[in-house]
Amino acid sequence: MELGLSLGDAGTASKPFGFMEKSSKLTSKTNLGFCMGLSIGPNHTPQEDDQDKEKRSNSDHKSDNTNTSAAAAAEANKRKNMAEDTTDSPIQLDLLPNTPVPRNQNHSVTYLVSDNGNTSRGFDVNRFPAAVVHEDQGDQDVAALSSSPPNSATSSFQMDFCMYSSKGRSESHNEADQAERASSRASDEDENGSARKKLRLSKEQSAFLEESFKEHNTLTPKQKLALAKELNLRPRQVEVWFQNRRARTKLKQTEVDCEYLKRCCETLTEENRRLHKELQELRALKTSNPFYMQLPATTLTMCPSCERVATTSTSTAAATPTATTTTNNQNNTADPTSKTTGLSLSSTRPRFYPFSHTQTHPHQHTS
DNA sequence: GTACTCGTGCACTTTACATCA
DNA sequence: AGTGATGTAAAGTGCACGAGT
Numbered sequence: 406m407e408l409g410l411s412l413g414d415a416g417t418a419s420k421p422f423g424f425m426e427k428s429s430k431l432t433s434k435t436n437l438g439f440c441m442g443l444s445i446g447p448n449h450t451p452q453e454d455d456q457d458k459e460k461r462s463n464s465d466h467k468s469d470n471t472n473t474s475a476a477a478a479a480e481a482n483k484r485k486n487m488a489e490d491t492t493d494s495p496i497q498l499d500l501l502p503n504t505p506v507p508r509n510q511n512h513s514v515t516y517l518v519s520d521n522g523n524t525s526r527g528f529d530v531n532r533f534p535a536a537v538v539h540e541d542q543g544d545q546d547v548a549a550l551s552s553s554p555p556n557s558a559t560s561s562f563q564m565d566f567c568m569y570s571s572k573g574r575s576e577s578h579n580e581a582d583q584a585e586r587a588s589s590r591a592s593d594e595d596e597n598g599s600a601r602k603k604l605r606l607s608k609e610q611s612a613f614l615e616e617s618f619k620e621h622n623t624l625t626p627k628q629k630l631a632l633a634k635e636l637n638l639r640p641r642q643v644e645v646w647f648q649n650r651r652a653r654t655k656l657k658q659t660e661v662d663c664e665y666l667k668r669c670c671e672t673l674t675e676e677n678r679r680l681h682k683e684l685q686e687l688r689a690l691k692t693s694n695p696f697y698m699q700l701p702a703t704t705l706t707m708c709p710s711c712e713r714v715a716t717t718s719t720s721t722a723a724a725t726p727t728a729t730t731t732t733n734n735q736n737n738t739a740d741p742t743s744k745t746t747g748l749s750l751s752s753t754r755p756r757f758y759p760f761s762h763t764q765t766h767p768h769q770h771t772s
Numbered sequence: 773g774t775a776c777t778c779g780t781g782c783a784c785t786t787t788a789c790a791t792c793a
Numbered sequence: 794a795g796t797g798a799t800g801t802a803a804a805g806t807g808c809a810c811g812a813g814t
Contacts, residue, residue: 604788604803604804605788605789605790605802605803606802606803623780623781626779626780641804642803642804644780644781645803645804645805646802646803647781648780648781648782648804649802649803649804651781651782652782652783652784653802655782
């Protein structure tokens with residue numbers, strides 16, 4: 406006896422997996438009204454200069470990872486020279502650490518929490534203007550922080566600051582915190598020229614990037630530069646953020662798919678258990694019923710609504726045992742977790758359907 | 773057509789930082 | 794208050810691929 410079990414076609418008849426329609430999902434547009442009114446011409450722009458500098462900086466970072474400490478010092482000097490060579494003179498961080506609570510050499514800072522609610526966690530280096538102080542500005546509460554020696558920060562951190570334009574100083578109450586954090590980072594650089602900088606984005610920056618991501622999950626170079634300029638970030642930061650964001654999206658989608666497959670597996674396991682039970686009943690009837698061999702060939706199919714075996718057709722159905730299954734699947738494409746399993750019992754012998762179910766069942770089991 | 777460079781995306785990994793027990 | 798474990802996000806690294814030359 407041969408049991409042909411055809412299950413619902415999850416790939417075609419049900420919800421397609423996210424990883425199979427990834428591209429379409431990722432390119433779906435949601436109009437959130439995000440608009441960047443920035444036009445960047447095709448010519449070489451200062452932003453492109455930034456990008457070039459960033460490239461060099463990146464390669465410098467790469468070499469930092471492999472060079473010795475002496476080489477790192479040389480790199481630091483090189484960066485310093487690069488920063489000094491820029492037409493926009495670098496703004497020297499001149500800040501005093503406030504609460505040096507060392508845990509290790511690399512990050513020996515207890516970062517203060519911003520009290521404006523905007524950056525409740527982390528150091529928002531991108532609000533550097535609050536931390537960058539020209540002493541001739543006479544802002545006492547900020548200037549008070551300006552006491553660390555010059556040339557202390559020689560990494561890309563300093564270069565980053567050179568790229569940014571000053572914004573308003575309305576958040577003076579956070580300046581001490583931010584300056585302290587910036588200073589701490591600068592201090593780290595003093596101790597370790599190759600200290601890696603991890604720049605936490607502010608909530609505003611993250612929200613802006615999130616909106617932009619909803620608009621388009623990949624960036625053209627122009628969009629990247631525009632975003633970077635808008636948010637006072639390096640283009641590389643914007644690029645990395647989008648890469649990480651895509652990775653997070655994919656990871657979440659994978660989790661959703663996994664959950665979906667798990668539910669499918671549970672459903673099919675239950676279905677399999679039930680079909681085994683049906684099969685046992687059929688075998689029991691086969692052995693007990695003397696008229697089993699005398700009945701015409703019949704295909705048994707599973708009614709999707711009542712989940713019971715029903716007769717469908719005679720010899721033609723037996724010749725093409727998957728026909729009824731296909732029909733059932735086509736009628737049950739909406740919910741992939743529903744009982745869409747079609748059962749087709751094909752046998753070389755005539756089959757016997759033991760139930761009187763089909764005579765009273767309102768459904769049409771065949772087409 | 774082939775080799776090369778360049779830019780970009782992605783997977784994987786590392787690391788800095790925040791949070792919590 | 795200090796500390797270790799843990800999670801998360803930013804960033805590094807290497808590879809693949811397509812476009813341009």
